[in-house]
Amino acid sequence: MDFENLVIETADFVSVITINRPAKLNALNKQTIEELHQAFKALQTDNQTKVIVLTGSGEKAFVAGADISEFANFSASEGEKLAAVGQQVLFDFVQNYNKPVIAAINGFALGGGLELAMAAHFRVASNNAKMGLPEVTLGVIPGYGGTQRLTQLVGKGRALEMIMTAGMIDATSALNYGLVNHVVSQPELLDFAKGIATKIAKNSTVAIAKAIEAVNANFAEGVNGFEVEIKKFGECFATEDFKEGTTAFLEKRKPTFTGK
Known part of the structure; x- marks a missing residue:
């Protein structure tokens, strides 16, 4: 599989999908969302893949949000379609994926980036990770499932506070909130996530x-x-x-x- 914005490596029944747009802090644009859909779809029937680890390239960002330039001039109907298609093609698709998906959050996970991490089955984070849903600073709300999944994971009060303040939380707070399962150092993150994936891959x-x-x-x-x-x-x-x-x-x- 050849992708412009993704790198995929498979070993020992674990596939690592790395979102690779470092110049844009791995921000999600339409192409990257479509490539992720195609990658997950292909790995769904790959016998050498039992577990997927999803991460971002570099040490700064998992995914630092969506590519705002693509929808800044959308109408209400276009905005609604953007959210509906995105949820169907990627976010709901990942949540209901039939193989475990672990998000390895290696830095900023903001907006669509945090929504993507929350769509995964669970999350591990590096100790420099920062997470948040800043959409209200743009006059919009999270549209890729953020209002729903964040509430399910951390509870109504904390979700509303994060959404309404548009503030970021650090990895320790995310761990205390139950948003992530584990926090490790940046150099350890990928191997730690792979270690959990390897344990899972041994099971049915x-x-x-x-x-x-x-x-x-x-x-x-x-x-x-x-x-x-x-x-x-x-x-x-x-x-x-x-x-x-x-x-x-x-x-x-x-x-x-x-x-x-």
Whole structure:
């Protein structure tokens, strides 16, 4: 896969997608959003990829926001379409992805950058990371799921404070808020994220995909997450991975999962 704004490296069943626009602090423009969609779509069926780590190039920024010049003159209908298409093509797509996605936040994650990190299944951050949703300083609100996912992750009060003040929080605050799972030094970040990914990759990919569906169901309007969990739990019994996992346990050996 050849991309202008992305670098992808795969080893030991872990693919690292690096957003590579250092001159723009890896800001999301239309092309980068489309390239990310195509990259995730391709890796979805790649047998050598079980987990994805998403990060930004350099040491300054994960993604420092959206490319404002692309939508500064949009009408109301154009703005609504921009948000709808972006959520469908990338942000919702990542949230509902059937393989684990870990965001490794290596600096500024602002606006669309934080929204992208929040769409990942969980986040780790370097100790120099700064996170925020500054959209109200531009006379607009977060449009790529920020008002929803931030509230789910940190609670209504903290989400509203972050959105209304447009302020940034540091990595320690993000950890205390539950916005990120871990904070490590900048040099350690990628290896740390890969380490977690490697642990995940040893487990049943088919079970993990069903777990993602079940957890996400808790946040879907009109969906009973417990019922989804029961259904997905039952589906696991029909998989080869379930037979292998239970047999390996009874035989006191490590399982060899096929993802089927």
